[in-house]
Amino acid sequence: MFNLFRKKSEIEKLELKFKKLMSEWHELSSINRKLSDEKYALAQALIPRIDQLKKRHEAY
Structure with missing residues (x-):
């Protein structure tokens, strides 16, 4: 519910584009x-x- 207003990360955007x-x-x-x-x-x-x-994200 609290993720409703959270901006999507670049990874999430690319994964959505891939799925589409x-x-x-x-x-x-x-x-x-x-x-x-x-x-x-x-x-x-x-x-x-x-x-x-x-x-890169895992390295952090």
Whole structure:
């Protein structure tokens, strides 16, 4: 309840974007293969950045 007004961290924002892209990828996978592949590539490009931020956050 108290997290309602808390700003999202960059990790949380990237994870939400990743989930959204993967959802779109799944929906498009049976409709339009080219767009599906583009969404998948965009989602996969976010993974290294998310991992980098998580490692930096764990170091603190």
